[in-house]
Amino acid sequence: MTELVPPAHDPAIARPDVAPAADGAPVGTALVVDDSAVNRKLLGHLLVGLGIDVLEAVDGAAALSTLRDARGAAVDVVLLDVEMPELDGYQTLAAIKSDESLRHLPVIMVSGVDEVGSVVRCIEMGATDYLTKPYDSALLRARVNASLGAKRLRDLEVAYAARLAALHETVERQKQELTRFLSPQVAALISSPEGEQLLAGHRRQITVAFADLRGFTAFAQQAEPEELLGLLSEYHEMMGRAIVEHGGTLEHFAGDGMMVFFNDPVVQADHVERAVRMAVAMRERFEGMASGWRKRGFDLQLGIGVASGYATLGRIGFEGRYDYGAIGNVVILASRLSGEARGGQILLARRAQAAIEELVETESAGELHLKGFDRPEPAANVVALRDAPPRPD
Amino acid sequence: MTEPSAPTFDAAVLAAVRDSVDGDEAFVLDLVETYLADGAEQIEAITAAAGAGDAGALVRPAHSLKSSSFTVGAMRLGELARSLEQHGRSGAMDDAAAEAAASRAEWTAVRAALRAWMATAR
Secondary structure: OOOOOOOOOOOOOOOOOOOOOOOOOOOEEEEEEOOOHHHHHHHHHHHHHOOEEEEEEOOHHHHHHHHHOHHHHHOOEEEEEOOOOOOOHHHHHHHHHOOOOOOOOOEEEEEEHHHHHHHHHHHHOOOOEEEEEOOOHHHHHHHHHHHHHHHHHHHHHHHHHHHHHHHHHHHHHHHHHHHHHOOHHHHHHHOOOOHHHHHHOEEEEEEEEEEEEEOHHHHHHHOOHHHHHHHHHHHHHHHHHHHHHHOOEEEEEEOOEEEEEEOOOOOOOOHHHHHHHHHHHHHHHHHHHHHHHHHOOOOOEEEEEEEEEEEEEEEEEEOOEEEEEEEOHHHHHHHHHHHHOOOOOEEEEHHHHHHOHHHEEEEEEEEEOOOOOOOOEEEEEEEEEOOOOOOOO | OOOOOOOOOOHHHHHHHHHHOOOOHHHHHHHHHHHHHHHHHHHHHHHHHHHHOOHHHHHHHHHHHHHHHHHHOOHHHHHHHHHHHHHHHHOOOOOHHHHHHHHHHHHHHHHHHHHHHHHHHO
16 A cells, blocks of 8 residues: 655645646636545546646635735635535635635535535626536536636636726826926827827917027136036026916927927917016016126027918928927018017017017117028017016116 | 455556557556555554554544545455545444454555556556
8 A cells, every 4th residue: 555655745726737638828827626636636637637736725724825825826716625624615615706916716516416406506606617526528628628718708708907007007007207398288298189180280380489599608618517517407497487378389498599389389369468478577577587697797688579470380300200280471570570679679570579568668670681581671670568567677 | 344355456556547648558557657656655654543542542543544445446445445534424333443453464465466567558
C-alpha cells in the first residue's frame, strides 16, 4: 500500500500534474472542489481533456481561500461537490454568491444521482448548472463549455467597460490639457459635435484686437533674463485674465504681442463692445503694473489696435501643427493700428468705431497711412467708456 | 448493524470510468492507486475515531471514503462508509466500533479485488 506517495506540497490545494490539451493553450480554468482525491483526480482529468486548466480544493473553505487569493483571478468556473464534510456545497455556494467579487463566477454543482433533489435548491441559490456522478463526459463538456462561454462574455463586457472608462479618462485629460494650451473656446470647440465643421473653415464677421508693448525691445536688451521672464509672466497673466473676462479667443501670444478675436467660435452679438471693453481694461491694469516698472527704470507702454470685419476662420497650419486662426484684411488692419498706436492708445478702425459710437468717448487719430493699405485709414483713440469714469491722466 | 447487500467490487463502474476517459488505461490504474493510498489513510482514521468514540473525527474520513469507493466500484465499502458518516453526524456511536471493524475487513477484500482487476488490466 505504498505505491503512491502523497504530494509533498500543500495538500489542501494541489495542481494536478497533467499537461494541458495537445491543441494549445487552455481554454479556461476550472476549480474542482471535492473532498475525495479520487473524484478530484477523475474530474480534473476529464476537464484537462477538454483543454481546461484545473485547480483543486479539498473542501469549501479551501475553495474560498483559493478564489480570494492570487490564483482566484484565473478561475472561470467552479465545479462544486454538493456533499462535503464541514463547509458543504450549499454553504460554499452561498459564500460565493454573497461575495461581490465572486458572485459572477459560474458554479456547476456536482452530486451523486441520489442527491439530485438538493441540486434544485442549489440552482435557486444561484448555481449555474449541475452534473451527476458518475460523470458523463459529453454532458460535462456541454455544461462546462456553456459556463465558460457565459463567463468569457462577461469578462469581455468588463474589459470593454474598463477600456471605455480609460478612454473617457484620456479624453477628459486631453481636454484639460487643451484648455492649458488653447483658448477655452477653441478647446471646447474641438470636443463639440459641430467642431469639425467649424475647424474646417468658415467666414464670419469678427472683431480683432492686437496688443503689444512699446519699449519692449530696449527693455529686453537691458533686463536680466529672470527679470524679463518675470515681467512677461506678470503681463501675460494680467492680459490673459482680461481676455477670459471678456470672452475673447486668444489666437496667439508672441513675446509681448498678442492677438485676440471675438464672435468666433462662440457667437457674440456685442463683439465690438467686448473687444473695446477688454482693451480699456487692459490699458487700465497695465498702467498699474507699468508704474512699478518705471520706478525700476523700465519705460514700457501698451498700444492696442481694434478692427472689425469679415475673416476666414478655422484650422490653419500643417499636419502635426495646427492653430485655430483668422485670416483676412481685418487682422492686418488691427495689427497695423496696434503698430501705429502710441503708448496708452487704443486705436479703433472706422467700422469698429461706428459700431459702438455711443458707448465710447473717442478722439480722432487722423488718417493713417498703413503698410499694405492703398488708401489712408481713419482711426480714433478710445479716451474712455461712457459708462465708466474717465481714466485719470 | 445491518449488513449491506451491495457487491464488494463492481467492475462495470471502473469500466464506465475507463470509457469516460476514452479508454485511457494508465489513467484508470493511476486513479485506483490514488484510491488505495487515500483509502488506507481513511480506514486508519475511521478506526481511530471509532475506537475513541470521537463522532466529529469520524465524519470526514467516512465521507471521503464513501464517495471515492462509489467512484471505483467498491459499493459495499461505500455503503459501510455512508453508515459510519451518518453515525458521526448524529453522534450515535454505539455501532461505530463494530462498523469500523467491518469496514476494515471489507477494505482488505476491496484491495484484493482491485489488485486483481489491475493485474488483468495491465
